[in-house]
Amino acid sequence: MQLHEKIFELALKRSFFFPSYEPYGGTAGFYDYGPVGVLIKHKIERLWRKMFIKSEGFHEVETSTVTPEPVLVASGHVESFGDPVVECTKCGTKVRADTFVEDVHYRMHGEKWDGRLDSLDQTIRDGEIKCPRCGGLFGPAYMFNLMFKTGIGGDLAPAYTRPETAQGIFTAFPRLFRNHGTRLPMAIGQIGRSYRNEISPRKGLVRMREFTQMELEYFFDPESGGYEGFRDVEKQKMTMALDSKKEEMSAGELVEKKIASNQIMSFFLAREWEFYKKVGIPEDRMYFRVLGENEMPHYSKANIDMEVESSFGVVETIGNAYRTDFDLSQHAKTSGKDLSVHVEGRKIIPHVVEVSMGVDRLFFCILEHCYREKTKEKDWEWFDFPPVIAPYHAAVFPLMRKDGLDKKAKELTGMLREKGFDIAYRSSGSIGRRYARGDEIGIPFAFTVDYDTLKDDTVTIRYRNDGGQERIKIADCDSVLRKNIQEGKVTL
């Protein structure tokens, strides 16, 4: 049994996530987060906010998901967010037209496709290119676009659900820039849903048709690609995959060797590395990959992806792109509005470095990498989530449901919830069973109210990873819990 099958089974059993619209048979590419999963997801997002927004004094916005067509024409998504496809008239096989034609024709003539559909048809006809499967003739080439189309208002003005959260930030740029004090740099982040109508989504959370992104757009003066806090991360090491060779490199080296476009990108790479370590991805299972020119999206000048190894193979979980002034220039051209700004006496269009992370893919990778099999010590499967990511910060259990133990335990639960902790309370079943259930969803700590509690107001705190226990005062639960979460302490 593959690890992802195991994870999926546990996900269903413990309400991490499950297929959407199940009474109607489910719909591929859509998943719902259950009560446990959503707590973990929120904690991933919360840590991202802390590390990528608040610590740097950046701004966060929340923009619309339904996007009028002209916006996405400007961004290039209507034209190129998808692939040209030709279909065999005989056997119905669909082939991606540009790469296929390039393979069999352009390449041998040393040409590249000019981006026009009719020239693909022309080349197919002139070159007598046939279906690779049955030798049949191809029909005309057409664009298969990956966006969900919809319409706005009574006349259904053409629109799409956004394929990325970024465009809402670009279109809000002038207002955001004013609010920011008309100066650069300026960074705007956003967490939200995006939509891609995948042809055949598989691999569960790894390829969804509706998914959550955490994106950050860093606007800067192209004449200064420096980053104020760069010195703090200069020595930070990370693994880079270059021409399929992996190498340890520091953020400083990335800039020196011009692997990262500038200090800004290098800073974010270093930050991402830290972030991934904190959420529980082992360092030897993740690396950055520098994309080659032909792998990059239409808007990007330089691209570095984060890739995480999983049982599905390598999963791309972050895209870092140097988008230059592409988006703002395009929106200026299409809308007719001047989107340039004045800085230091010059009129410029800011450049943008973008950090785009997929929350669901990361969530899935965390589940895989934190999953632990049964052992002699622990006769059940469990999750070794770092406390910052765990669905509940702690569980509270009365040793038994009588003699007022349950009442006391509920009081402690209420007190800790009041302090802002996520607390799971359970009183049914034996205490051992409840510890096991807590482990199964990765709760790192459990407070147990026993008969001594009634005498001296102390409880035991039990650590998930080694089952170690110590007795502490009820009054200290709050501070001990806070300290353990901060230090990531999961054994006594």
Place this chain on the structure above:
RNA sequence: GCGGCUGUAGUCUAAUUUGGUUAGGACCUAGGCCUUCCAAGCCUAUGAUCCGGGUUCAAAUCCCGGCGGCCGCACCA
């Protein structure tokens, strides 16, 4: 989207090959008895044949279609 395999309680599974009584079990969940710290035991309860059509006296079982899943091909901005 194409081809192959496939779909039974919340989860895993038996019965499908060879159509035939009340679709069996385990885990989970909830309640009870018991129990003073790592899935104890006993009792009780809830709960399923993916959807639609067909063949048949009779369909979980056979056939067709849809939906979902897995594998391969293609696709993965």
